[in-house]
Amino acid sequence: xxxxxxxxxxxxxxxxxxxxxxxxxxxxxxxxxxxxxxxxxxxxxxxxxxxxxxxxxxxxxxxxxxxxxxxxxxxxxxxxxxxxxxxxxxxxxxxxxxxxxxxxxxxxxxxxxxxxxxxxxxxxxxxxxxxxxxxxxxxxxxxxxxxxxxxxxxxxxxxxxxxxxxxxxxxxxxxxxxxxxxxxxxxxxxxxxxxxxxxxxxxxxxxxxxxxxxxxxxxxxxxxxxxxxxxxxxxxxxxxxxxxxxxxxxxxxxxxxxxxxxxxxxxxxxxxxxxxxx
Numbered sequence: 001x002x003x004x005x006x007x008x009x010x011x012x013x014x015x016x017x018x019x020x021x022x023x024x025x026x027x028x029x030x031x032x033x034x035x036x037x038x039x040x041x042x043x044x045x046x047x048x049x050x051x052x053x054x055x056x057x058x059x060x061x062x063x064x065x066x067x068x069x070x071x072x073x074x075x076x077x078x079x080x081x082x083x084x085x086x087x088x089x090x091x092x093x094x095x096x097x098x099x100x101x102x103x104x105x106x107x108x109x110x111x112x113x114x115x116x117x118x119x120x121x122x123x124x125x126x127x128x129x130x131x132x133x134x135x136x137x138x139x140x141x142x143x144x145x146x147x148x149x150x151x152x153x154x155x156x157x158x159x160x161x162x163x164x165x166x167x168x169x170x171x172x173x174x175x176x177x178x179x180x181x182x183x184x185x186x187x188x189x190x191x192x193x194x195x196x197x198x199x200x201x202x203x204x205x206x207x208x209x210x211x212x213x214x215x216x217x218x219x220x221x222x223x224x225x226x227x228x229x230x231x232x233x234x235x236x237x238x239x240x241x242x243x244x245x246x247x248x249x250x251x252x253x254x255x256x257x258x259x260x261x262x263x264x265x266x267x268x269x270x271x272x273x274x275x276x277x278x
Contacts, residue, residue, distance in 0.1 A: 023066075024066050024067070027055070027066040028055060028060075028064055028065050028066045029055055029056065029060070029064075030054070030055060030056065031052050031053060031054045031055060031241075031244075032052075032053050032055060032066060032241065033050060033051070033052060033053075033247070034050070034051050034052070034053045034089060034098070034100065034243065035049075035050055036048065036049040036050075036051070036100065038217075039141065039214055039217055040100075040101075040212035040213075040214050040217055040218035040219065040220070041087070041100060041101070041102070041212050041213050041214060041218070042133070042135065042141075042164070042180055042213065042214040042217075043133040043135060043164070043166065043178055043180060043213065043214075044087070044177060044178065044213055044273075044275060045087075045100070045213075045243075045246075045275070046135065046140065046141055046249065046267075046270070047140040047141055047252075048140035048141075048249050048250045048251060048252055048267070049246050049248075049249045049270060049273075050246065050247050050248050050249065050250075051243055051244070051245060051246045051247060051275065052243075052244045052245060052247060053089050053240075053241035053242065053243050053244065054241055054242050054244055055240065055241045056078075057080065057082075057241070057242045058076075058079065058080045058081065058082055058088075058236065058239055058241075058242070059076045059077055059078040059079035059080050060076060060077040060078060061073065061075065061076040061077075061079075061236075061237040061238075061239075061240075062237065063090075063091040063237060063238050063239065063240040064240050064241070068091060068096060068240075069096050070091070070092070070093060070094055070095050070096030071096075072093055072235050072237055072238060073237060074237060075237070076236065076237055079236065081106065081107065081208070081236065082103045082106075082208060082239065082242070083103065083173060083175070084103055084104065084106060084171040084172065084173045084175050085102065085103065085171050085173065085175025085176075085177060085277035086102070086103045086175075086242055086276075086277070087100060087101070087102050087103075087242065087243040087275050087276075088100070088101065088102075088103055088210070088239050088240075088241065088242055088243065089239070089240045089241045089242075089243065090210060090230065090234055090238050090239055090240065091238045091240055092225070092230060092231075092238075093225060093230075093231060093234070093235075093238065094225045094231075098240065099230070100243060101210035101211060101212050101218070101220050101221075101230070102177070102210065102211055102212065102213060103208050103209075103210060104118060104120070104171070104209050104210065104211045104221075105120065105203045105208060105209030105221075105233065106203065106208060106209075107203055107204065107205045107206060107207060107208070108202070108203060108205065109121055109202070109203045109209070110122065110200055110201070110202050110203075111198075111200065111201060111203060111209050112198055112199060112200035112201070113195065113196060113197060113198035113222065114197060115196060115197065116181050116183070116193075116196040116215065118169070118211075119200065120171070120172065125169055125170070125171060126169070126170045127167045127168060127169045127170070127179070128167065128168050129165070129166070129167055129168075130166040130167060130168040130178055131165075131166055132151075132163040132164060132165055132166060133161075133162065133163060133164045133165075133166055133178075133180065134155060134161045134163060135161060135162040135163075135164070136159060136160070136161055136162075136251075136267075137152060137159075137160040137161060137162055138251035138252055138253065138267075139251060139252030139253050140250065140251055140252035141162060141251075141252075143160075143162035145217070147182060147193075147216060147217070148162065148164065148182070148217075151163050151164050151165075151182075164180045164182070165180065165181060165182065165183075166178045166179065166180060167179050167180075167181050171277075175277035175278070176277055176278040177213065177277045177278065178213065179213045179214070179215055180213065180214045180215060180216070180217075181196075181215045181216065182215075182216045183196075193215070193216040194223075195215060195216065195218070195220075195222045195223065196215070196216070198222045201232065201233070203233045204233060206235060206236050206237075207233035207234060207235055207236065208233060208234060208236065208239070209221045209232075209233045209234075210230060210234060221233055221234065243275040244274075244275055244276070245272060245273060245274050245275055246270050246271060246272065246273040246275070247271060248266055248267075248270065248271050249266065249267040249270035249271070250262070250265050250266060250267065251265050251266075251267055252265070253265045
């Protein structure tokens with residue numbers, strides 16, 4: 001058996017070095033935890049959710065590294081293309097920020113948005129009104145932005161909920177999921193959603209078109225990099241993994257210095273939530 005000599009100065013730290021390298025390798029090749037920092041994927045994901053992202057479904061690229069920059073490095077190992085409806089993590093070009101969105105358009109598709117409805121290859125994506133979300137108002141989901149505050153209402157139990165209108169979309173492969181859509185015209189508070197109309201484009205080869213489920217509060221492929229969006233269809237090399245399920249979620253009221261509060265501020269109904277489309 002080949003043995004590699006370890007310098008004497010490194011021996012006291014070898015365990016920690018191996019632990020760091022092992023963690024880095026596992027999070028690059030197998031799976032990585034991910035924290036939801038925004039409301040762009042409501043209702044399926046809420047700010048404060050912790051989830052697992054598997055790294056191998058679409059192969060490996062520079063963006064797969066647990067720590068990566070903003071460069072788009074050509075080439076993928078064992079490359080594959082996501083399915084429509086998959087929730088994926090993506091490294092935004094320009095700054096390398098990891099974002100999470102849903103795959104709507106595949107290479108070669110034409111895609112547009114008209115009055116809030118996705119038009120895929122010239123055919124409107126079927127969607128049906130699915131009632132209202134009942135998302136509890138808390139520190140991570142205050143529901144106090146001007147566009148959504150009118151939907152902050154008490155529920156049957158007297159507690160405040162963010163009761164956002166839901167529409168269930170069904171993609172051509174049968175993937176179904178709920179989206180939040182506040183409307184394609186002027187809302188009661190005077191806000192006009194800029195993403196409800198998007199001129200038709202063709203998704204280039206080696207790219208996919210991503211959108212957030214919270215259609216009026218998501219910076220995605222509909223928006224430019226200057227507007228903190230994804231700048232149109234994204235290269236497959238920037239896709240770093242597939243979201244699988246929520247492990248746990250916090251309401252935002254826990255104090256980092258008080259571990260007892262971490263337990264008391266868990267959202268009890270979020271653990272185990274699957275992130276695969278129906």
